[in-house]
Amino acid sequence: MATIQIGIIMNGVTGRMGTNQHLIRSIMAIRQQGGVALSNGDRVMPDPILVGRQEQKVRALAASQGLERWSTNLDECLQDPYNQIYFDSQTTTHRAQSIKKAIAAGKHIYCEKPIAETLEEALELANLAKEAGVKNGVVQDKLFLPGLIKLKRLVDSGYFGRILSVRLEFGYWVFEGTWQPAQRPSWNYRKEEGGGIIVDMFAHWRYVLDNLFGEVRSVSCIGATHIPQRVDEQGELYECTAEDAAYATFLLEGGIVAQVNSSWAVRVDRKELVNIQVDGTEGSAVAGLRECRTQHRVNTPKPVWNPDIPNPLSFRDQWEEVPDNQLFDNGFKIQWEQFLQHVAEDAPFKWGLLEGAKGTQLSELGLQSWKERRWIDVPELS
Template sequence: MQRRTVGVVVNGVTGRMGYRQHLVRSLLAIREQGGLPTRDGHVIWPEPVLVGRNATRLGEIADRHGLTEWTTDLAAALARPDVEIYFDAQLTSLREKAIRQAIDAGKHIYTEKPLAEGTTAAKELAVAADAAGVRHGVVQDKLFLPGLRKLKRLIDGGFFGRILSVRGEFGYWVFEGDWQPAQRPSWNYRTGDGGGIVMDMFPHWNYVLEELFAPVRAVSATIATHLDARVDEQGETYRADADDAAYAVFELEGGIVAQLNSSWCVRVFRDELVEFQVDGTEGSAVAGLRRCRAQHRSVTPKPVWNPDLPATEKFREQWAEVPDNEEFDNGFKVQWEAFLRHVVEGAPFRWDFHSGARGVRLAELGLESARTGRRVEVPA
């Protein structure tokens, strides 16, 4: 089949997410499968142009994967007529300026979240992208994970009846970097570099809650910097002043209450690094990244509270596994394919800058709630 080549600037490819999930497991994976078929019998063929600040690392990545196009000059990359899409996986603090450059260059834009460091800037980017007539999208990968897709199937099928509440636990222990290397880059723990778990995770929680359940109408949050000293990539101790844990209650439209804990200072005692329990009048389910288990009201056991006797019921065994019923591809790759189709074929793509701006807004309101110690309403 004839190729429809789409040049894609990948900015921030030397970072963990930009390299692993977006370059290797998405764009290069699409090429490895022979491209992305279109309705008219062509295949979309993404052609990455790697951009970053470290020429040595860019060259190494390009050589490793047989790529030839890379540069440290973003302006030059955006000026190329064969480039149609700009993708941003940089530090959050660098993102707004680069996206504005891409808008001015007339490129379609796909970006990691958060879209910007503040709500005002995020909304301005959405308005500017609309005015320029470019297509735009924000990574919302959790929606495409097998566990949440199976949970969505239960919701759409009416399994829960009236949904009452959502309870979520996310996180793991991120090592301080002294006696074991940290699993996350040091900028995550510095406010000056755009770090903090609220700005990292609340945009995720906004689209998960909004798309699966209902829009958020109020938030009450408590945040903490549990570990105030960490060791960076050069072995230097630095002051970690960004929030590394957040404990929040989100009130959703229609009366659903969602409680979500996010922490990089928690040791995991659950099956997956993130799990959501949804309880409804007709049934409940627990969904993680890949698995989803459910319990209908007709088979719900009747435990009795008795602290004087050991529990004999094996509660986990009383839940049924929700079957896959389909093959699940990498969530990042699935959304990349949707955005490529959006650019080339005009296929619908609702995860745009406006959605991304709502996620930034929720993060800012969560920080406001933590700072003031009060419940904060989310504007409709």
């Protein structure tokens, strides 16, 4: 047995998600467990070098994790052959150019989504990686959530019969920054900085819908900027130029209708920040981040509409929990492990940059549908 060190350039991990999910809960957790096992018994040990534009931030983050490797010079890191993988979790406006540099340097690519600001640029990245022969992947973290893993089990088992519809509710109230500080960065609400909930979330909904229920074939979407002004990190009032809510209907392969509401201006009356209900001819299920509940056809109650008397049924009590039946690790970490195995021994990994481009495509078509107030078909990408 041997331990194989793989240098990973981690660019843009000083942000909340980059720090918590990718660095601490994924790469550092993998290091603490002794690396990732390969099929021949060897292990891959990730060795990160943190890269950022602000020296103070990146140096402090490295020190907090006991890491000695950090830099503000991306080009220098790309020139080092020890660093085999380039990871990017910068803001979207900076991502594509850095990935192009990494591909040109022969690095394997793993990145957050959206992978680029436009579909044209996203496809260019996928083609450049293919031509260069570098392995590539995009984060699809929600597929690894316990609730969605359970939901996928039900789909694969044929539990639903013929799936009729999917209803997805996502969101929460993001404070404006006036009397309570905002819990999301201000660039999220500036279109010129890559903000907007359609660009942010449709990349997620594309891979969730494609992988669980059927490929997205067409979209109808309307967006809204419900909160026109917010307060930024400097305490200054600014105009919101990007939408903070989107209400969309997707037609999926097989005629499945998916209704998806995404909002940063909604108060939560459900157990999770995301809730997915799937209805089929034989049964239904409701999934959140961790839980999943079912109601089979034979257990479905027979309510009668009568507004003149109190409702005699407790509907939520009539659903059954899907058991865990396994230990669920952090979803970001699981996908990191799979990508490291993909790089080290060519293990299968199906979520390449082309899958990321599909998310950017759906965001563009959602924005176009909103602008033109019409349904738009989703062309196949190859």
